[in-house]
Amino acid sequence: MSNRSLASALALALVVLLLGGLWLLTRGGGTATPTISPAPPSASVSPQAGDAVVVWIADGDTLDGQIDGVRTRIRLLNIDAPERAHDGSAAQCLADEATQALARLAPVGTTVHLVTYGNDRYGRLLAGVQDNDGRLINAELVRLGLAAPLVVGGQRALLEPVRAAQREAASGRLGLHGQAPCSLPGRISVARSNLDAAGAAPHDAALAAGKDASAEASAVSAELHADARDALVQGLTAEGYAATDAAASALKRDADALVRRLGG
Secondary structure, X not given: OOHHHHXXXXXXXXXXXXXXXXXXXXXXXXXXXXXXXXXXXXXOOOOEEEEEEEEEEEEOOEEEEEEOOEEEEEEEOOEEOXXXXXXXXXXXXXXXXXXHHHHHHOOOOOEEEEEEEEEOOOOOEEEEEEOOOOOEHHHHHHHOOOOEEOOEOOEOOOHHHHHXXXXXXXXXXXXXXXXXXXXXXXXXXXXXXXXXXXXHOOHHHHHHHHHHHHHHHHHHHHHHHOOOOOHHHHOOOHHHHHHHHHHHHHHHHHHHHHHHHOOO
């Protein structure tokens, strides 16, 4: 074989190998683990310890801290608090309460201890935040029923204590687990009470109560089944979600039956 032929053969073989490798890379080895966060930080980021002086509370899961003289936006890892009002959207249920709770747990001017896990796509520092007593503030907010567990880009470093806090909050029906009338279980509970009271009401008032209860049941059911990130939904345990879903269905059935009976 001539040198030119040998070179051509080697070049062809290299192209085949490169194309084969590219095919394998694009094909992948299976389905990626889903995440409810749009942020893509790496789960393999090595944690780093440090301190920050709190300078501002943005909302129930975000604060600004002074780190080595630099003001830094810090996002509490593995939790998601209800959204405050922004861009024309109304605040979610318990958003203000979550913000106020974080302000109590990490007051402006105090030093908090951080374990950081890189940055999200917005440049925020992902961190576990501890007070001087060693309490994990991320978990404390969930324990109060004011935030939901959240997995960010596969990063699960604090998920275990956060899940444990979620179970405690659910056991006490705190915050988004039912105590708040604006929570999903709370809304169903209020609507059920109104529907039950409608039995002794005059015809028109009972009919209106039935229609209102039916509409509220439908709204809660739609929120439960919406394909969207929502702290009020994801904050519920599996048992709490199932119970709320079933209660919404039962309320809808009973409310519609009342409306039919009253000729509405």
